[in-house]
Amino acid sequence: MPFAEASPQEEFSLAVERMAVRALDALDSVGGAGLTAAPATVLGASTADLAAVRILGADLFAPYLLAGATLHSGLAEAVAMADAFRLFPPEQLSTQQVSTQQLNEQQLNEQQLSARQLSLQGPSVVGWRDWAAAEVLSRCGHPAVVRPPAVVTPDGVESRWQEWSLWMAKLSPLAVPGLDSPVHESARRGLRALGRGTVRAMLRRDYRTAARIARWLALGQSSGMESPLRLEPLFQHIRLFGGPSARTALDVRVGERLARAVDR
């Protein structure tokens, strides 16, 4: 591998970027008239890849959800996600599922690494992302039960728009068609706060965060709500100024696809 000497953290980041590129490719191929399948490559060949699959979560399926394509258990993404869930089970997995897992010692260590990384984002963020990934995985025919976290959203959306919009940025993989939850409901109620968070991130040149929050605006717009910001120029600006990150590009592309139908 080209990153044999990379630290585990670097290797991990590279894998996430690689997985985001894969999702971007799928956006191109799945979005066409024929709804053809994404490139038939094997996903999750390495542990780092499987960790990346878990990090990307529901975003891996965004191309299919955006295109309204049929989900099925044979999708490379679904197979990889099922493997990833086995290797890195969410804390909320049911007791029965956990007990049936055959984890060797190496896997356990990797699991702890991943859990530590994920916990940096806060338990409810991880919980909601796991819920979303498991929800889509289930629709593919791989049963995975993750209960929604008890913490739905921080209180006082209007007055604490900075903190809340940053929280919602971390939940951007949930901003796809077909998923609904109390988080989505709070986004629909808080479009102005999300707009403020987007503008704050833009002015702080934090384009990654801006793109992630703006996805929620795009999702609201796709369901007929009015976005406080014109999204087409916003996403184009991030495209041009936002740097090379594939994950940012994925947020931008998903946001553009969501907004496209009505943002004119």
Place this chain on the structure above:
Amino acid sequence: MNPEVLRTAHGVGSRALAWLHDSRQFGSLPPGTDIEFTDPDNCYKPLGETALAASMVLREGVAGPGELSAAQDLLDFTWEQFRAGDFLFERQVRHPMMTDPLETYAHFVRGGHRHASMDEVAAHLSTLDSFRAVEMMPNRRLAVANAQRVINPGYRCDWAALAADTWLGSTPEPWMIDWMTGYSMTHAVFHLTDWGARPDGLPEPVVEYLRTWLPVWADVWQEVAQWDLLGELLIVDACLRESVCDPASWQRLAQAQREDGLLPRDAEAVSDDPARAFKDHEHTAVVAIVAGTVTLARSLGSTRAA
């Protein structure tokens, strides 16, 4: 706005007024300054800004007796510097197309001083298409129109058209604003509302736009300790019918203010040289005085032009 915030706002403005008053000699026009001075930013423009701050305290009348007296002192001091208006009149006559004498004069009119010849010239200029069409930035055009309105309440112009020409008037992408545009935006609001006296002077779409985005701009420039611009944004907040900014911003300004009342314009160290410190931070004192005054006045319901 709760009493604690108002106390803080009043305190910041009051301490800034005391500092400006105590330091006023640093703002004198250099001996021998004539109407052809080359650097308006040296003393001429700051003197006009001091007159603005003083005129606001006097107009609103929400300050204590000591503050009103300091404001009157400052207004009289600056009026004296401009030879009771003769300096402004002579500069206007020498350069009829220049707008700064008329704009500066308006602050004295607001504070109660008049210069008969300047009034005549102002009335004449207001009838000239040429003076209305002087080449300048759109927010500056609003400044001239508001000055005309202060000098002559019967002055008429197309405020909606003037507003529409500004950056703010086009309610543009709020994420494109930069530091300089931030100042242009605040001044568009100041002049359209005559510094908070006419909140209805803002077009309704602009009000909605500010209600949504002003808190973001205040947050961003507060984070980088741009106290001068934050103060201007709080004036804008006070020019709206209802405050939308985080009241905690006032606490931040109070924390940044020094014991002697100097409010640093930003996070850079303040010079030990009092003359240099005055020059660097005089504008921020003006901003703090106006912000404190208009915020208090709006809460007490004392302002509002007919």
